[in-house]
Amino acid sequence: MPRLGLLLGGVLLAPLAGRAEGDRFPVFRDRREPAGVTFKHRSGRTGDKYLIETMGGGAAVIDYDNDGRLDLFFVNGGGLARNADGTVAIQRSRPEYFNRLYRNNGDGTFAEVAQEAGVTGAEKPYYGMGAATGDYNNDGFTDLYVTHYGGTTLLRNNGDGTFADATDAAGANVSGWSASAGFFDYDRDGDLDLFVTRYLDWSFAQRIACGESFRVYCTPKKYGAAANVLLRNNGDGTFADVSAASGIGAVAGKALGVAFNDYDGDGWTDICVANDSTAQFLFRNRGDGTFAEQALETGLAFNEDGGIYSGMGIDFADYDNDGKPDVLITNLAKELYALYRNDGPTGFTYLTRQSRLATISARLSGWGVRLADFDNDGWKDLFVAQGHVLDNIERIDESLVYRQPPLLARNIGGRFEDVSGRAGDAFSRDAAGRGAAFGDLDNDGDIDAVIGVLDNRPLVLYNNASEGKNNWLTIELVAVRSAPAGAGAVVSIAGPDGAVQRRFASTAGSYLSASDPRIHFGLGTENVVETLEVQWPSGTVQTLRKARANRLLTITEPQE
Amino acid sequence: MTRDTQRHPRRFPVFRRFAGAAVALCLSLPAPPAGAQQGGFSPEAIARVKAAVAAREQGRFEEAAAGFEAVLRQAPQLAELHLNLGLVRHEQGRLQQAVESFAKALEIKPDLERVRGLLGFDLLQLGRVREAAGQLEKAYAEESGNEEIAAWLGLAYLRAGEPGKAIPLFHAVLEAKPADADLLYYLGQAHTGVALGFQAELLRLAPDSARAHLAVAEDHRLNGREKEALAEYAIALERDPNLREAREAQAEIYRGQGNHEAAAEAYEAALRLTPQSSALHYGYGDSLLHLGQAPQAIPHLRRALAGEPPVAGAHALLGKALLDVGELAAAERNLRQALALEPDAQAQMRVHYHLARLYRKRADSQAAAAHLAAFRALQEKVLAADRK
Numbered sequence: 001m002p003r004l005g006l007l008l009g010g011v012l013l014a015p016l017a018g019r020a021e022g023d024r025f026p027v028f029r030d031r032r033e034p035a036g037v038t039f040k041h042r043s044g045r046t047g048d049k050y051l052i053e054t055m056g057g058g059a060a061v062i063d064y065d066n067d068g069r070l071d072l073f074f075v076n077g078g079g080l081a082r083n084a085d086g087t088v089a090i091q092r093s094r095p096e097y098f099n100r101l102y103r104n105n106g107d108g109t110f111a112e113v114a115q116e117a118g119v120t121g122a123e124k125p126y127y128g129m130g131a132a133t134g135d136y137n138n139d140g141f142t143d144l145y146v147t148h149y150g151g152t153t154l155l156r157n158n159g160d161g162t163f164a165d166a167t168d169a170a171g172a173n174v175s176g177w178s179a180s181a182g183f184f185d186y187d188r189d190g191d192l193d194l195f196v197t198r199y200l201d202w203s204f205a206q207r208i209a210c211g212e213s214f215r216v217y218c219t220p221k222k223y224g225a226a227a228n229v230l231l232r233n234n235g236d237g238t239f240a241d242v243s244a245a246s247g248i249g250a251v252a253g254k255a256l257g258v259a260f261n262d263y264d265g266d267g268w269t270d271i272c273v274a275n276d277s278t279a280q281f282l283f284r285n286r287g288d289g290t291f292a293e294q295a296l297e298t299g300l301a302f303n304e305d306g307g308i309y310s311g312m313g314i315d316f317a318d319y320d321n322d323g324k325p326d327v328l329i330t331n332l333a334k335e336l337y338a339l340y341r342n343d344g345p346t347g348f349t350y351l352t353r354q355s356r357l358a359t360i361s362a363r364l365s366g367w368g369v370r371l372a373d374f375d376n377d378g379w380k381d382l383f384v385a386q387g388h389v390l391d392n393i394e395r396i397d398e399s400l401v402y403r404q405p406p407l408l409a410r411n412i413g414g415r416f417e418d419v420s421g422r423a424g425d426a427f428s429r430d431a432a433g434r435g436a437a438f439g440d441l442d443n444d445g446d447i448d449a450v451i452g453v454l455d456n457r458p459l460v461l462y463n464n465a466s467e468g469k470n471n472w473l474t475i476e477l478v479a480v481r482s483a484p485a486g487a488g489a490v491v492s493i494a495g496p497d498g499a500v501q502r503r504f505a506s507t508a509g510s511y512l513s514a515s516d517p518r519i520h521f522g523l524g525t526e527n528v529v530e531t532l533e534v535q536w537p538s539g540t541v542q543t544l545r546k547a548r549a550n551r552l553l554t555i556t557e558p559q560e
Numbered sequence: 561m562t563r564d565t566q567r568h569p570r571r572f573p574v575f576r577r578f579a580g581a582a583v584a585l586c587l588s589l590p591a592p593p594a595g596a597q598q599g600g601f602s603p604e605a606i607a608r609v610k611a612a613v614a615a616r617e618q619g620r621f622e623e624a625a626a627g628f629e630a631v632l633r634q635a636p637q638l639a640e641l642h643l644n645l646g647l648v649r650h651e652q653g654r655l656q657q658a659v660e661s662f663a664k665a666l667e668i669k670p671d672l673e674r675v676r677g678l679l680g681f682d683l684l685q686l687g688r689v690r691e692a693a694g695q696l697e698k699a700y701a702e703e704s705g706n707e708e709i710a711a712w713l714g715l716a717y718l719r720a721g722e723p724g725k726a727i728p729l730f731h732a733v734l735e736a737k738p739a740d741a742d743l744l745y746y747l748g749q750a751h752t753g754v755a756l757g758f759q760a761e762l763l764r765l766a767p768d769s770a771r772a773h774l775a776v777a778e779d780h781r782l783n784g785r786e787k788e789a790l791a792e793y794a795i796a797l798e799r800d801p802n803l804r805e806a807r808e809a810q811a812e813i814y815r816g817q818g819n820h821e822a823a824a825e826a827y828e829a830a831l832r833l834t835p836q837s838s839a840l841h842y843g844y845g846d847s848l849l850h851l852g853q854a855p856q857a858i859p860h861l862r863r864a865l866a867g868e869p870p871v872a873g874a875h876a877l878l879g880k881a882l883l884d885v886g887e888l889a890a891a892e893r894n895l896r897q898a899l900a901l902e903p904d905a906q907a908q909m910r911v912h913y914h915l916a917r918l919y920r921k922r923a924d925s926q927a928a929a930a931h932l933a934a935f936r937a938l939q940e941k942v943l944a945a946d947r948k
Binding site: 296297299302304305306307334343345346347349353354355356358359362363398399415 | 786787817818849850852880884909910912913914917920921923929932935936939
């Protein structure tokens with residue numbers, strides 16, 4: 001398969017930053033309330049400190065009605081009530097515990113449509129966690145998959161503004177405590193398979209109390225691990241559980257986040273899993289329907305000292321524009337966000353210190369995360385939704401806080417600078433941030449952010465980068481032979497000096513969340529992309545020349 | 561036969577031996593003094609005393625006390641009876657009553673042996689530390705070699721806010737019992753008390769001096785109040801920018817907190833004052849490494865090693881820094897030296913992991929795999945120990 005690097009004579013490292021607008025960084029505006037986003041997450045928090053209470057808060061941006069605008073979906077937790085016999089009932093039937101879907105009206109406002117769309121989650125007594133998006137039945141409408149403690153729900157988009165619960169018919173239920181999930185095409189057969197992370201072997205009945213003079217949420221070390229689940233799409237609207245056959249189920253972790261990319265450039269989508277307090281996972285796709293877990297061998301399992309940390313959110317993207325996808329995993333304060341540079345055949349190098357993330361993240365606890373070009377300068381910046389896992393952490397460590405503002409760190413040639421202080425009021429507002437979904441909500445050429453906040457309103461942050469001088473290009477992939485939205489496609493662009501940026505088409509990553517399937521590039525001051533290459537999972541390589549900046553470009557996969 | 565009262569619990573082991581002495585006292589109850597008959601001290605009374613002694617020995621304290629009290633009504637001036645009643649009350653944990661009986665015994669017969677020690681001990685338990693010290697001083701004067709009394713007198717001084725007087729007493733007892741944990745603890749407390757006394761004097765005489773702020777800062781640090789400590793160190797350094805201890809402490813606190821930017825700045829300042837300090841070079845190198853500045857960290861880590869006998873941690877850190885900058889051969893040498901010197905399994909585990917990283921960089925997958933296997937084996941061991 002020809003690669004863009006080869007087409008361009010292997011010139012892959014020239015930075016774009018020199019051509020970008022100076023030191024200005026975009027400001028994000030929080031527009032949730034004027035926009036009509038009234039959702040408030042409910043964890044059902046009790047004095048019993050059930051661990052599920054502090055782990056939820058997923059969000060998705062999804063164009064469910066195909067009007068070209070991203071809508072918002074929020075996953076609610078649920079009420080928790082102790083029954084007379086000591087068991088605990090999960091309450092979802094009351095409106096305050098509903099999931100919420102907001103249709104984007106295109107004028108900066110949203111309309112709440114969860115009930116008419118049939119996505120409230122009221123029918124099942126599951127405790128809500130996160131969401132994944134993808135058109136699993138290839139009917140042209142994006143479907144929803146919702147994870148919970150208790151089971152999962154596949155919501156088939158009927159194409160008329162409503163969804164139907166297709167979980168049982170499709171064989172898509174995953175038992176236990178599922179967290180992040182993602183649609184992807186691991187076998188390159190043109191339909192979307194589903195990877196579902198599972199967190200812990202946990203139940204209300206375990207009743208483990210933690211804390212000495214006061215109760216705290218127990219560390220996951222107190223509970224058993226759980227294996228993840230891989231569901232292969234049979235192509236007829238049903239799934240088959242291939243966890244065992246594929247090797248995915250052979251290792252148990254404490255998974256919270258999942259992201260996809262092709263780390264070894266063999267054309268097959270690999271899977272990276274963020275595990276809490278156990279080794280991280282990297283499942284290398286062997287291309288024959290099976291996976292090999294390679295995190296230890298490639299240097300991804302631990303931090304640079306071989307230490308375990310609390311992996312929560314994850315992104316799998318080329319942060320240093322060297323053409324190879326890197327990995328970023330968020331974790332708890334004092335553990336330092338883990339950044340791994342992909343060095344090709346010699347594996348990954350832990351670069352947290354060298355990238356200045358050690359300094360930035362020492363006291364931060366991160367969940368939802370994205371490496372994306374928020375200022376359109378050609379380098380992927382870092383956005384993290386934050387907040388400690390323990391709601392009483394201040395009583396344990398006075399140097400830490402439970403509620404934290406989000407983090408925005410600018411990527412300056414591979415090193416990060418914390419620019420949160422000048423990125424808008426939202427970055428000084430404390431919140432128990434959890435899930436985070438990213439996409440261009442107002443189609444203005446920059447990446448906006450939606451943060452799920454535990455027991456509070458979400459943050460809907462509009463980026464104004466496109467008002468600056470930097471240019472951009474957004475690409476919508478229309479697959480013909482490959483999986484919907486070109487899931488698994490690798491899109492690369494080169495500027496006039498040969499500098500290359502690479503994107504992998506996926507809605508997965510972050511924490512409990514699903515993002516915009518469209519591909520976004522910041523171009524700095526360049527107004528033309530000299531060469532654009534799409535490597536479709538079907539094997540087709542499509543090359544475009546002289547693509548104009550500042551527009552949404554739709555690329556349809558060739559038939560042959 | 562049942563005991564009617566639990567024996568009074570005691571915590572200081574020296575005292576257990578002290579109680580043994582008290583029991584011996586009880587058994588050697590002297591015969592009634594001449595003339596007791598005239599005073600109403602009849603053979604029946606003597607029999608009653610013997611019965612009371614037997615009851616006390618068998619733990620029937622109420623019965624014993626009643627016996628002694630009955631005889632005392634006939635012979636209220638017999639000091640030994642008051643002593644025996646005091647012993648019963650002491651055993652019962654009725655310390656107030658015990659004190660009264662012991663005091664009465666001494667009032668009647670000031671030279672009655674070993675009573676002052678008991679009286680002093682019980683006064684101490686009641687928190688009447690000054691009176692306890694007074695009695696124990698006299699007791700110690702009577703029996704200067706008695707280590708139990710010395711220990712209790714030391715404790716009385718300590719509690720009375722005179723730690724300086726306690727120190728020689730604790731040291732004297734410690735010579736005979738060098739591994740006594742309680743004594744070591746109280747001796748430490750006494751020295752701390754003395755130190756605090758000098759600090760109080762410092763604060764009284766020069767309250768706004770650099771040294772006074774340094775002392776306050778150290779107290780905060782000792783008690784885990786790092787924020788307050790840092791504020792005081794800063795004031796101390798305003799008063800005297802060359803206060804070496806303050807610079808070093810600032811650097812250590814910042815490094816411990818993971819605030820390596822501030823730590824590096826503080827180490828730099830501290831090193832200007834003490835350029836030869838291996839510990840400072842080590843700390844500075846560590847902070848620079850955390851800041852992603854391996855090239856700058858390396859010379860400091862080398863200096864840390866130059867000034868000291870080989871230290872595993874410094875070799876490991878230097879190896880890590882050299883690995884960062886791609887000096888693989890030097891990194892390998894240092895990591896191997898660290899492995900040879902390091903006794904701690906957790907630290908060994910980290911070094912194996914770094915060596916695996918190193919060999920992966922060299923594309924030597926066999927060596928990398930061997931170190932990963934060693935790493936995993938140690939990790940399992942450490943995790944198993946954690947689980948226990």
